[in-house]
Amino acid sequence: MKEIKEMTLDDYQDLKEQLNQLAYAYYVLDKPQAEDAVYDQMYRQLENLEKIHPDWLSPDSPTQRIGDQVLAGFEKVTHLEPLYSLANAFSEEEVVAFIDRVQNQVSGPLTFMCECKIDGLSISLRYEDGLFVQGATRGDGRVGENITSNLRTIKALPLRLQKPVSGEFRGEAYMPKAVFQKLNESRDLAGLAPFANPRNAAAGGLRQINPKEAAKRQLNIFMYGAVYNEDYQIDSQAQLFDFLQELGLRTNPLRRLCHNKEEIMAYIQEVGQKRADLPYEIDGVVIKVNQVAQQSSLGYTVKAPRWAIAYKFKAQVEAT
Numbered sequence: 283m284k285e286i287k288e289m290t291l292d293d294y295q296d297l298k299e300q301l302n303q304l305a306y307a308y309y310v311l312d313k314p315q316a317e318d319a320v321y322d323q324m325y326r327q328l329e330n331l332e333k334i335h336p337d338w339l340s341p342d343s344p345t346q347r348i349g350d351q352v353l354a355g356f357e358k359v360t361h362l363e364p365l366y367s368l369a370n371a372f373s374e375e376e377v378v379a380f381i382d383r384v385q386n387q388v389s390g391p392l393t394f395m396c397e398c399k400i401d402g403l404s405i406s407l408r409y410e411d412g413l414f415v416q417g418a419t420r421g422d423g424r425v426g427e428n429i430t431s432n433l434r435t436i437k438a439l440p441l442r443l444q445k446p447v448s449g450e451f452r453g454e455a456y457m458p459k460a461v462f463q464k465l466n467e468s469r470d471l472a473g474l475a476p477f478a479n480p481r482n483a484a485a486g487g488l489r490q491i492n493p494k495e496a497a498k499r500q501l502n503i504f505m506y507g508a509v510y511n512e513d514y515q516i517d518s519q520a521q522l523f524d525f526l527q528e529l530g531l532r533t534n535p536l537r538r539l540c541h542n543k544e545e546i547m548a549y550i551q552e553v554g555q556k557r558a559d560l561p562y563e564i565d566g567v568v569i570k571v572n573q574v575a576q577q578s579s580l581g582y583t584v585k586a587p588r589w590a591i592a593y594k595f596k597a598q599v600e601a602t
């Protein structure tokens with residue numbers, strides 16, 4: 283490794299890229315590629331370089347995740363396209379009714395992408411030429427709040443995509459169960475009331491006006507949607523997940539392409555059994571018509587797609 287003073291702008295870019303790649307492997311793929319001590323040493327080197335050459339600093343540097351600007355409040359943001367909500371099903375019969383209704387309305391073979399319904403907060407991330415430029419809460423579906431500085435603190439959120447793509451991507455921000463556990467223990471020690479559930483703690487985290495406080499909530503994300511544009515050439519929800527992963531966005535692996543009612547019911551049963559042991563809270567399963575052309579032909583009601591439904595699990599009784 284060169285002496286700091288001899289390092290060039292190219293060396294800086296390489297070091298920054300290496301650190302972003304290590305963070306991607308660790309936080310997005312859950313596959314650490316280097317010891318923490320190695321990462322920390324490289325990170326300190328990047329910080330020193332940025333101190334010597336402040337003009338080299340770029341917004342996708344990992345040192346730029348936690349800003350020191352405390353916001354006065356949150357600006358309103360109008361989403362490129364509304365974030366829809368989901369119709370709910372509370373019984374398997376209602377799921378069957380959804381499948382039958384869809385079956386009667388679309389032509390051609392019908393497959394469904396089944397996904398975990400993460401018990402967090404819907405977010406919308408905007409990237410321009412690959413650079414993360416804005417993140418917002420769902421709000422009323424059309425207008426949300428600008429929480430960019432808080433979302434930047436989420437380590438799994440890429441500050442630059444692996445491809446120079448511009449667009450808006452949707453997902454869920456959530457607090458992992460283990461983080462929730464530790465947070466409530468420390469609140470208890472500090473004589474503070476515990477959070478009722480990880481969703482509330484995550485909501486509080488995203489609404490911090492000081493990003494340093496938001497960072498302490500150690501939130502995570504699962505991405506599952508996008509505002510489509512034809513450049514992406516995506517024909518199905520399955521292909522969307524491939525695309526999101528290609529871009530370096532974190533997706534939930536517990537999803538399954540189902541070809542009929544039996545497979546959908548089997549998925550619901552399996553996820554129901556795994557639920558208590560998942561490292562994140564879920565409150566159901568989202569069943570989506572997989573083909574985008576069929577989604578378009580089914581369209582939307584006033585507030586929800588006709589091509590998807592959320593099957594809700596019974597509220598989980600916390601093991602005391």
Ligand SMILES: NC(=O)c1cc2c(N)ncc(C(N)=O)c2s1
Pocket residue numbers: 366367368397398399400401402404454506568
């Ligand atoms: N409100 C919505 O449209 C959604 C909400 C959620 C959620 N909380 N978790 C996962 C998904 C998903 N995999 O699509 C969706 S979609």
